[in-house]
Amino acid sequence: MKHQLQIKMNEALYLRDPESTVLGKNILKHSVHLIHKQGFEAFTFKKLAEDVGTTEAGIYRYFENKHKLLVYLTAWYWGWLEFQISFQTNNIKDPEVRLRRVVELLATTVKDDQQTSYINESLLHQIIIAEGSKAYLTKQVGEDNKLQFFKPYKDLCAVVGNIISECSPKYKYPKSLASTIIEMAHFQNFFMYNLPSLTDFGKTKKEAEIISFLNDLVFSSLKKK
Amino acid sequence: MKHQLQIKMNEALYLRDPESTVLGKNILKHSVHLIHKQGFEAFTFKKLAEDVGTTEAGIYRYFENKHKLLVYLTAWYWGWLEFQISFQTNNIKDPEVRLRRVVELLATTVKDDQQTSYINESLLHQIIIAEGSKAYLTKQVGEDNKLQFFKPYKDLCAVVGNIISECSPKYKYPKSLASTIIEMAHFQNFFMYNLPSLTDFGKTKKEAEIISFLNDLVFSSLKKK
Protein backbone atom coordinates (compact mmCIF):
# COMPACT_ATOMS: atom_id res chain seq x y z
CA MET A 1 0.00 0.00 0.00
CA LYS A 2 1.14 3.49 -0.84
CA HIS A 3 1.01 5.97 1.96
CA GLN A 4 -0.31 9.39 1.15
CA LEU A 5 1.38 12.07 3.20
CA GLN A 6 -0.93 14.85 4.36
CA ILE A 7 0.54 17.86 6.08
CA LYS A 8 -1.79 19.58 8.46
CA MET A 9 -1.85 23.25 7.59
CA ASN A 10 -2.76 26.29 9.65
CA GLU A 11 -6.29 27.30 8.67
CA ALA A 12 -5.55 31.01 8.94
CA LEU A 13 -3.26 30.70 5.92
CA TYR A 14 -6.05 30.22 3.42
CA LEU A 15 -9.66 31.24 2.78
CA ARG A 16 -10.62 27.88 1.35
CA ASP A 17 -8.53 24.77 1.93
CA PRO A 18 -6.59 24.22 -1.31
CA GLU A 19 -5.97 20.56 -0.51
CA SER A 20 -9.70 19.87 -0.41
CA THR A 21 -10.52 20.46 -4.09
CA VAL A 22 -9.13 19.84 -7.54
CA LEU A 23 -8.90 23.54 -8.29
CA GLY A 24 -7.11 24.13 -5.01
CA LYS A 25 -4.52 21.46 -5.74
CA ASN A 26 -4.01 22.90 -9.19
CA ILE A 27 -3.43 26.31 -7.66
CA LEU A 28 -0.72 24.84 -5.43
CA LYS A 29 0.85 22.91 -8.26
CA HIS A 30 0.96 25.79 -10.70
CA SER A 31 2.05 28.35 -8.14
CA VAL A 32 5.13 26.25 -7.39
CA HIS A 33 5.95 26.11 -11.09
CA LEU A 34 5.23 29.78 -11.72
CA ILE A 35 7.07 31.18 -8.70
CA HIS A 36 10.01 28.98 -9.56
CA LYS A 37 10.01 30.24 -13.14
CA GLN A 38 9.32 33.94 -12.65
CA GLY A 39 10.44 34.66 -9.10
CA PHE A 40 8.12 35.87 -6.37
CA GLU A 41 8.20 39.56 -7.35
CA ALA A 42 7.05 38.94 -10.93
CA PHE A 43 4.54 36.30 -9.85
CA THR A 44 0.93 37.54 -9.97
CA PHE A 45 -2.45 35.96 -9.39
CA LYS A 46 -3.47 36.91 -12.90
CA LYS A 47 -0.66 34.88 -14.47
CA LEU A 48 -1.37 32.07 -12.05
CA ALA A 49 -5.06 32.08 -13.02
CA GLU A 50 -4.12 31.75 -16.69
CA ASP A 51 -1.82 28.80 -15.96
CA VAL A 52 -4.40 27.10 -13.81
CA GLY A 53 -7.17 27.78 -16.32
CA THR A 54 -9.37 29.77 -14.00
CA THR A 55 -9.90 33.45 -13.27
CA GLU A 56 -8.21 35.80 -10.83
CA ALA A 57 -11.32 35.69 -8.66
CA GLY A 58 -10.94 31.93 -8.58
CA ILE A 59 -7.52 32.23 -6.96
CA TYR A 60 -8.69 34.88 -4.50
CA ARG A 61 -11.26 32.45 -3.17
CA TYR A 62 -8.38 30.32 -1.88
CA PHE A 63 -5.72 32.83 -0.89
CA GLU A 64 -6.06 36.39 0.34
CA ASN A 65 -2.89 37.50 -1.45
CA LYS A 66 0.37 36.22 -2.79
CA HIS A 67 2.19 36.73 0.49
CA LYS A 68 -0.16 34.32 2.26
CA LEU A 69 0.37 31.84 -0.55
CA LEU A 70 4.14 32.09 -0.12
CA VAL A 71 3.81 31.60 3.62
CA TYR A 72 1.57 28.61 2.94
CA LEU A 73 4.15 27.04 0.64
CA THR A 74 7.02 27.64 3.05
CA ALA A 75 5.00 26.25 5.97
CA TRP A 76 4.15 23.23 3.85
CA TYR A 77 7.81 22.75 2.98
CA TRP A 78 9.03 22.91 6.58
CA GLY A 79 6.31 20.53 7.65
CA TRP A 80 7.23 18.14 4.88
CA LEU A 81 10.95 18.40 5.71
CA GLU A 82 10.38 17.76 9.38
CA PHE A 83 8.54 14.60 8.45
CA GLN A 84 11.35 13.53 6.13
CA ILE A 85 13.86 14.11 8.90
CA SER A 86 11.93 12.24 11.54
CA PHE A 87 11.35 9.40 9.09
CA GLN A 88 14.93 9.16 7.83
CA THR A 89 16.57 9.47 11.24
CA ASN A 90 14.18 7.16 12.95
CA ASN A 91 15.99 4.32 14.77
CA ILE A 92 19.33 6.12 14.67
CA LYS A 93 20.40 5.96 18.30
CA ASP A 94 23.68 7.86 18.24
CA PRO A 95 22.80 11.58 18.30
CA GLU A 96 25.97 12.49 16.44
CA VAL A 97 25.16 10.16 13.57
CA ARG A 98 21.64 11.53 13.61
CA LEU A 99 22.87 15.11 13.48
CA ARG A 100 25.09 14.34 10.50
CA ARG A 101 22.13 12.81 8.71
CA VAL A 102 20.04 15.91 9.50
CA VAL A 103 22.68 18.24 8.10
CA GLU A 104 22.78 16.11 4.99
CA LEU A 105 19.01 16.25 4.57
CA LEU A 106 18.96 20.01 5.12
CA ALA A 107 21.58 20.70 2.47
CA THR A 108 20.70 18.13 -0.16
CA THR A 109 18.69 18.96 -3.23
CA VAL A 110 15.37 17.35 -2.84
CA LYS A 111 13.99 14.88 -5.33
CA ASP A 112 10.33 15.15 -6.21
CA ASP A 113 8.79 12.47 -4.04
CA GLN A 114 5.68 11.07 -5.60
CA GLN A 115 3.86 10.85 -2.29
CA THR A 116 2.37 14.29 -2.82
CA SER A 117 1.18 14.41 -6.36
CA TYR A 118 0.35 18.09 -6.63
CA ILE A 119 3.53 19.57 -5.12
CA ASN A 120 6.89 19.21 -6.79
CA GLU A 121 9.22 19.14 -3.79
CA SER A 122 12.31 19.66 -5.88
CA LEU A 123 11.04 22.95 -7.32
CA LEU A 124 9.64 23.93 -3.94
CA HIS A 125 13.05 23.39 -2.37
CA GLN A 126 14.55 25.84 -4.84
CA ILE A 127 11.77 28.32 -4.12
CA ILE A 128 12.54 28.08 -0.41
CA ILE A 129 16.21 28.77 -1.09
CA ALA A 130 15.54 31.89 -3.14
CA GLU A 131 12.30 33.20 -1.65
CA GLY A 132 11.86 31.51 1.71
CA SER A 133 13.20 34.34 3.85
CA LYS A 134 10.70 36.73 2.29
CA ALA A 135 7.97 34.88 4.17
CA TYR A 136 9.15 36.38 7.46
CA LEU A 137 11.25 39.39 6.42
CA THR A 138 8.23 41.69 6.48
CA LYS A 139 6.65 44.31 8.69
CA GLN A 140 3.82 41.89 9.57
CA VAL A 141 6.20 39.26 10.96
CA GLY A 142 4.87 39.89 14.48
CA GLU A 143 1.20 39.39 13.59
CA ASP A 144 2.00 36.47 11.31
CA ASN A 145 3.95 34.88 14.12
CA LYS A 146 1.06 35.34 16.53
CA LEU A 147 -1.13 33.50 14.05
CA GLN A 148 1.44 30.65 14.19
CA PHE A 149 2.35 30.91 10.52
CA PHE A 150 5.96 30.03 11.26
CA LYS A 151 5.28 27.14 13.59
CA PRO A 152 6.53 24.45 11.19
CA TYR A 153 9.81 26.34 10.77
CA LYS A 154 10.18 26.87 14.48
CA ASP A 155 9.32 23.23 15.17
CA LEU A 156 12.02 22.07 12.81
CA CYS A 157 14.56 24.38 14.46
CA ALA A 158 13.53 22.98 17.82
CA VAL A 159 14.00 19.41 16.60
CA VAL A 160 17.48 20.21 15.30
CA GLY A 161 18.30 22.20 18.44
CA ASN A 162 17.33 19.22 20.59
CA ILE A 163 19.60 16.86 18.70
CA ILE A 164 22.41 19.38 19.14
CA SER A 165 21.75 19.43 22.88
CA GLU A 166 21.72 15.65 22.97
CA CYS A 167 25.15 15.58 21.36
CA SER A 168 26.54 18.21 23.64
CA PRO A 169 24.37 19.03 26.67
CA LYS A 170 26.68 21.84 27.76
CA TYR A 171 26.71 23.72 24.48
CA LYS A 172 25.25 27.15 25.10
CA TYR A 173 23.64 28.04 21.78
CA PRO A 174 21.70 25.04 20.46
CA LYS A 175 18.80 27.04 19.02
CA SER A 176 20.96 29.66 17.34
CA LEU A 177 23.22 26.98 15.93
CA ALA A 178 20.15 25.16 14.62
CA SER A 179 18.74 28.23 12.88
CA THR A 180 22.22 29.01 11.58
CA ILE A 181 22.71 25.66 9.87
CA ILE A 182 19.18 25.63 8.48
CA GLU A 183 19.57 29.11 7.00
CA MET A 184 23.09 28.44 5.81
CA ALA A 185 22.16 25.17 4.14
CA HIS A 186 20.07 27.39 1.87
CA PHE A 187 22.15 30.55 1.66
CA GLN A 188 25.40 28.77 0.86
CA ASN A 189 23.53 26.98 -1.91
CA PHE A 190 22.16 30.25 -3.28
CA PHE A 191 25.58 31.90 -3.04
CA MET A 192 27.34 28.96 -4.65
CA TYR A 193 25.24 29.29 -7.78
CA ASN A 194 24.66 33.04 -7.85
CA LEU A 195 27.40 34.86 -5.92
CA PRO A 196 30.08 32.19 -5.87
CA SER A 197 32.84 34.36 -4.44
CA LEU A 198 30.94 34.38 -1.15
CA THR A 199 31.66 30.66 -0.76
CA ASP A 200 34.52 28.19 -1.08
CA PHE A 201 32.54 26.01 -3.47
CA GLY A 202 32.21 28.32 -6.47
CA LYS A 203 34.46 26.21 -8.67
CA THR A 204 33.09 22.75 -8.04
CA LYS A 205 29.51 23.67 -7.18
CA LYS A 206 29.11 20.49 -5.16
CA GLU A 207 26.49 20.20 -2.49
CA ALA A 208 28.68 17.67 -0.74
CA GLU A 209 31.05 20.51 0.10
CA ILE A 210 28.31 22.57 1.72
CA ILE A 211 27.52 19.53 3.83
CA SER A 212 31.19 19.20 4.83
CA PHE A 213 31.35 22.87 5.72
CA LEU A 214 28.20 22.66 7.86
CA ASN A 215 29.36 19.49 9.59
CA ASP A 216 32.71 21.06 10.32
CA LEU A 217 30.97 24.15 11.70
CA VAL A 218 28.62 22.15 13.90
CA PHE A 219 31.03 19.56 15.24
CA SER A 220 33.86 21.94 15.98
CA SER A 221 31.38 23.98 18.01
CA LEU A 222 30.16 20.92 19.87
CA LYS A 223 33.47 19.16 20.46
CA LYS A 224 35.35 22.11 21.80
CA LYS A 225 35.47 21.83 25.56
CA MET B 1 39.13 69.40 10.92
CA LYS B 2 36.15 67.16 10.33
CA HIS B 3 36.55 64.52 7.69
CA GLN B 4 33.67 63.95 5.34
CA LEU B 5 33.38 60.34 4.31
CA GLN B 6 32.40 59.81 0.68
CA ILE B 7 31.64 56.31 -0.52
CA LYS B 8 32.26 55.76 -4.17
CA MET B 9 29.15 54.24 -5.68
CA ASN B 10 28.65 52.17 -8.80
CA GLU B 11 27.27 54.51 -11.47
CA ALA B 12 24.97 51.87 -12.92
CA LEU B 13 22.92 52.02 -9.72
CA TYR B 14 21.43 55.42 -10.40
CA LEU B 15 20.32 57.62 -13.29
CA ARG B 16 21.54 60.82 -11.67
CA ASP B 17 24.05 60.78 -8.82
CA PRO B 18 21.99 61.38 -5.65
CA GLU B 19 25.02 62.53 -3.68
CA SER B 20 25.63 65.39 -6.13
CA THR B 21 22.51 67.45 -5.38
CA VAL B 22 20.37 68.60 -2.49
CA LEU B 23 17.32 66.79 -3.85
CA GLY B 24 19.34 63.63 -4.31
CA LYS B 25 20.56 63.70 -0.73
CA ASN B 26 17.02 64.31 0.46
CA ILE B 27 15.86 61.31 -1.51
CA LEU B 28 18.46 59.14 0.21
CA LYS B 29 17.65 60.55 3.62
CA HIS B 30 13.89 60.15 3.33
CA SER B 31 14.07 56.75 1.70
CA VAL B 32 15.99 55.43 4.70
CA HIS B 33 13.34 56.81 7.03
CA LEU B 34 10.42 55.64 4.92
CA ILE B 35 11.70 52.11 4.22
CA HIS B 36 12.49 51.76 7.89
CA LYS B 37 9.01 52.87 8.85
CA GLN B 38 6.88 51.09 6.27
CA GLY B 39 9.02 48.17 5.14
CA PHE B 40 10.24 47.70 1.59
CA GLU B 41 7.04 46.14 0.24
CA ALA B 42 4.82 49.06 1.29
CA PHE B 43 7.42 51.63 0.29
CA THR B 44 6.54 53.46 -2.95
CA PHE B 45 8.07 56.32 -4.92
CA LYS B 46 4.85 58.25 -4.54
CA LYS B 47 5.03 58.24 -0.75
CA LEU B 48 8.72 59.00 -0.94
CA ALA B 49 8.03 61.98 -3.21
CA GLU B 50 5.53 63.37 -0.72
CA ASP B 51 8.02 63.04 2.15
CA VAL B 52 10.79 64.63 0.13
CA GLY B 53 8.49 67.37 -1.10
CA THR B 54 8.87 66.62 -4.77
CA THR B 55 6.95 64.63 -7.35
CA GLU B 56 7.17 61.00 -8.41
CA ALA B 57 8.89 62.09 -11.61
CA GLY B 58 11.48 63.81 -9.48
CA ILE B 59 12.44 60.54 -7.84
CA TYR B 60 12.49 58.67 -11.13
CA ARG B 61 15.13 61.06 -12.40
CA TYR B 62 17.48 59.58 -9.79
CA PHE B 63 16.49 55.94 -9.56
CA GLU B 64 15.01 53.63 -12.15
CA ASN B 65 12.90 51.79 -9.58
CA LYS B 66 12.73 50.95 -5.92
CA HIS B 67 14.78 47.80 -6.29
CA LYS B 68 17.74 49.80 -7.61
CA LEU B 69 17.33 52.19 -4.71
CA LEU B 70 17.44 49.30 -2.24
CA VAL B 71 20.54 47.90 -3.93
CA TYR B 72 22.07 51.37 -3.77
CA LEU B 73 21.40 51.64 -0.04
CA THR B 74 22.76 48.17 0.69
CA ALA B 75 25.86 48.82 -1.40
CA TRP B 76 26.35 52.10 0.46
CA TYR B 77 25.99 50.32 3.78
CA TRP B 78 28.52 47.60 2.99
CA GLY B 79 30.95 50.19 1.69
CA TRP B 80 30.50 52.25 4.82
CA LEU B 81 30.89 49.19 7.05
CA GLU B 82 34.04 48.07 5.32
CA PHE B 83 35.50 51.51 5.95
CA GLN B 84 34.47 51.35 9.61
CA ILE B 85 36.11 47.96 9.93
CA SER B 86 39.34 48.96 8.27
CA PHE B 87 39.44 52.12 10.37
CA GLN B 88 38.63 50.46 13.67
CA THR B 89 40.93 47.49 13.21
CA ASN B 90 43.80 49.50 11.85
CA ASN B 91 47.02 48.89 13.79
CA ILE B 92 45.71 45.72 15.39
CA LYS B 93 48.48 43.26 14.64
CA ASP B 94 47.13 40.06 16.12
CA PRO B 95 44.68 38.62 13.58
CA GLU B 96 42.68 36.90 16.31
CA VAL B 97 42.13 40.15 18.17
CA ARG B 98 41.27 41.78 14.86
CA LEU B 99 38.75 39.05 14.02
CA ARG B 100 37.05 39.48 17.38
CA ARG B 101 36.77 43.18 16.76
CA VAL B 102 35.29 42.52 13.31
CA VAL B 103 32.66 40.18 14.72
CA GLU B 104 31.78 42.83 17.26
CA LEU B 105 31.42 45.51 14.58
CA LEU B 106 29.29 43.22 12.42
CA ALA B 107 26.86 42.42 15.20
CA THR B 108 26.65 45.71 17.02
CA THR B 109 23.83 48.16 16.50
CA VAL B 110 25.24 51.09 14.69
CA LYS B 111 25.08 54.61 16.03
CA ASP B 112 24.30 57.35 13.58
CA ASP B 113 27.72 58.73 12.82
CA GLN B 114 27.57 62.38 11.95
CA GLN B 115 30.16 62.07 9.21
CA THR B 116 27.48 61.48 6.64
CA SER B 117 24.78 63.97 7.30
CA TYR B 118 22.11 62.69 4.95
CA ILE B 119 22.19 59.00 5.87
CA ASN B 120 21.17 57.75 9.28
CA GLU B 121 23.40 54.72 9.70
CA SER B 122 21.46 53.40 12.64
CA LEU B 123 18.21 53.19 10.67
CA LEU B 124 20.05 51.92 7.63
CA HIS B 125 21.53 49.13 9.72
CA GLN B 126 18.04 48.02 10.70
CA ILE B 127 16.94 48.19 7.09
CA ILE B 128 19.83 45.95 6.10
CA ILE B 129 18.82 43.45 8.78
CA ALA B 130 15.22 43.25 7.63
CA GLU B 131 15.47 43.96 3.91
CA GLY B 132 19.10 43.49 2.92
CA SER B 133 18.76 39.97 1.52
CA LYS B 134 16.02 41.15 -0.82
CA ALA B 135 18.68 43.05 -2.75
CA TYR B 136 20.09 39.79 -4.11
CA LEU B 137 17.28 37.27 -3.60
CA THR B 138 15.80 38.02 -7.03
CA LYS B 139 15.69 36.56 -10.51
CA GLN B 140 18.01 39.34 -11.76
CA VAL B 141 20.78 38.45 -9.32
CA GLY B 142 22.96 37.25 -12.19
CA GLU B 143 22.68 40.43 -14.24
CA ASP B 144 22.96 42.63 -11.17
CA ASN B 145 26.08 40.76 -10.18
CA LYS B 146 27.58 41.25 -13.63
CA LEU B 147 27.03 44.98 -13.20
CA GLN B 148 29.01 44.71 -9.95
CA PHE B 149 26.11 45.80 -7.76
CA PHE B 150 27.21 43.47 -4.98
CA LYS B 151 30.89 44.32 -5.07
CA PRO B 152 30.89 46.13 -1.70
CA TYR B 153 29.29 43.12 -0.06
CA LYS B 154 31.69 40.71 -1.71
CA ASP B 155 34.64 42.93 -0.82
CA LEU B 156 33.65 42.92 2.82
CA CYS B 157 33.29 39.13 2.79
CA ALA B 158 36.74 38.90 1.21
CA VAL B 159 38.23 41.13 3.91
CA VAL B 160 36.69 39.00 6.66
CA GLY B 161 37.67 35.80 4.85
CA ASN B 162 41.28 36.98 4.67
CA ILE B 163 41.45 37.69 8.38
CA ILE B 164 40.06 34.21 8.99
CA SER B 165 42.79 32.74 6.80
CA GLU B 166 45.41 34.77 8.64
CA CYS B 167 44.22 33.31 11.92
CA SER B 168 44.13 29.80 10.61
CA PRO B 169 45.81 29.29 7.23
CA LYS B 170 44.75 25.67 7.05
CA TYR B 171 41.05 26.28 7.61
CA LYS B 172 39.22 25.07 4.51
CA TYR B 173 36.18 27.36 4.38
CA PRO B 174 37.22 30.98 5.04
CA LYS B 175 34.82 32.55 2.55
CA SER B 176 31.81 30.51 3.57
CA LEU B 177 32.55 31.16 7.21
CA ALA B 178 32.85 34.86 6.45
CA SER B 179 29.50 35.03 4.65
CA THR B 180 27.98 32.91 7.41
CA ILE B 181 28.97 35.25 10.23
CA ILE B 182 27.98 38.35 8.26
CA GLU B 183 24.56 36.93 7.46
CA MET B 184 24.07 35.53 10.93
CA ALA B 185 25.06 38.77 12.63
CA HIS B 186 21.91 40.10 10.98
CA PHE B 187 19.61 37.10 11.04
CA GLN B 188 20.18 36.29 14.69
CA ASN B 189 19.37 39.90 15.46
CA PHE B 190 16.17 39.74 13.41
CA PHE B 191 15.20 36.43 15.00
CA MET B 192 15.98 37.65 18.51
CA TYR B 193 13.44 40.45 18.19
CA ASN B 194 10.87 38.85 15.90
CA LEU B 195 11.05 35.05 16.15
CA PRO B 196 12.87 34.66 19.45
CA SER B 197 12.42 30.89 19.76
CA LEU B 198 14.88 30.52 16.88
CA THR B 199 17.66 31.86 19.10
CA ASP B 200 19.05 31.43 22.58
CA PHE B 201 18.77 35.15 23.30
CA GLY B 202 15.02 35.62 23.24
CA LYS B 203 14.81 36.34 26.95
CA THR B 204 17.63 38.83 27.40
CA LYS B 205 17.65 40.31 23.89
CA LYS B 206 21.28 41.29 24.29
CA GLU B 207 23.47 41.89 21.31
CA ALA B 208 26.46 40.88 23.39
CA GLU B 209 25.13 37.33 23.35
CA ILE B 210 24.97 37.25 19.58
CA ILE B 211 28.59 38.37 19.57
CA SER B 212 29.51 35.58 21.99
CA PHE B 213 27.69 33.03 19.85
CA LEU B 214 29.44 34.19 16.68
CA ASN B 215 32.85 34.26 18.36
CA ASP B 216 32.30 30.78 19.72
CA LEU B 217 31.27 29.60 16.26
CA VAL B 218 34.26 31.16 14.54
CA PHE B 219 36.97 30.27 17.02
CA SER B 220 35.89 26.70 17.59
CA SER B 221 36.05 26.24 13.82
CA LEU B 222 39.50 27.79 13.63
CA LYS B 223 41.07 26.24 16.70
CA LYS B 224 40.08 22.70 16.01
CA LYS B 225 43.04 20.90 14.54
Next chain:
DNA sequence: GTAAAAAGATAGTAATACTATCATAAAAAA
Protein backbone atom coordinates in the same frame (compact mmCIF):
# COMPACT_ATOMS: atom_id res chain seq x y z
C1' DG C 1 24.46 87.40 -18.88
C1' DT C 2 23.63 83.46 -21.30
C1' DA C 3 23.42 78.55 -21.86
C1' DA C 4 22.81 74.32 -19.86
C1' DA C 5 21.16 71.43 -16.41
C1' DA C 6 17.94 70.38 -12.74
C1' DA C 7 13.56 70.65 -10.73
C1' DG C 8 8.49 71.49 -10.70
C1' DA C 9 3.95 70.74 -12.53
C1' DT C 10 0.84 68.10 -14.81
C1' DA C 11 -0.99 64.36 -17.55
C1' DG C 12 -1.45 59.92 -19.06
C1' DT C 13 -0.98 54.62 -19.54
C1' DA C 14 -0.57 49.72 -18.53
C1' DA C 15 -0.47 46.57 -14.99
C1' DT C 16 -1.46 45.10 -10.26
C1' DA C 17 -4.16 43.96 -6.47
C1' DC C 18 -7.96 43.56 -5.27
C1' DT C 19 -13.87 43.43 -4.57
C1' DA C 20 -18.48 42.57 -6.21
C1' DT C 21 -22.17 40.36 -8.69
C1' DC C 22 -24.73 37.03 -11.04
C1' DA C 23 -25.31 32.72 -13.41
C1' DT C 24 -24.32 27.86 -13.62
C1' DA C 25 -22.60 23.33 -12.38
C1' DA C 26 -21.54 19.89 -9.12
C1' DA C 27 -21.98 17.78 -4.66
C1' DA C 28 -24.39 16.89 -0.42
C1' DA C 29 -28.52 16.69 2.31
C1' DA C 30 -33.36 16.01 2.62
Next chain:
DNA sequence: TTTTTTATGATAGTATTACTATCTTTTTAC
Protein backbone atom coordinates in the same frame (compact mmCIF):
# COMPACT_ATOMS: atom_id res chain seq x y z
C1' DT D 1 -35.18 12.39 -6.40
C1' DT D 2 -35.58 16.83 -5.30
C1' DT D 3 -33.79 20.50 -2.83
C1' DT D 4 -30.25 23.06 -0.93
C1' DT D 5 -25.73 24.18 -0.44
C1' DT D 6 -21.29 24.92 -2.11
C1' DA D 7 -17.89 25.68 -5.70
C1' DT D 8 -16.80 27.57 -10.03
C1' DG D 9 -17.12 30.60 -14.19
C1' DA D 10 -17.75 34.89 -16.35
C1' DT D 11 -17.60 39.57 -16.24
C1' DA D 12 -17.04 44.17 -14.48
C1' DG D 13 -15.18 47.68 -11.85
C1' DT D 14 -11.91 50.44 -8.61
C1' DA D 15 -7.79 52.22 -6.33
C1' DT D 16 -3.06 52.00 -6.41
C1' DT D 17 1.39 51.17 -8.46
C1' DA D 18 4.92 51.75 -11.57
C1' DC D 19 6.14 53.96 -14.69
C1' DT D 20 6.82 57.67 -19.29
C1' DA D 21 6.22 62.10 -21.50
C1' DT D 22 6.07 67.01 -21.92
C1' DC D 23 6.38 71.59 -20.88
C1' DT D 24 7.70 75.43 -17.80
C1' DT D 25 10.38 77.51 -14.31
C1' DT D 26 14.35 77.82 -11.47
C1' DT D 27 19.10 77.13 -10.38
C1' DT D 28 23.89 76.61 -11.49
C1' DA D 29 28.03 77.05 -14.27
C1' DC D 30 30.85 79.53 -17.23
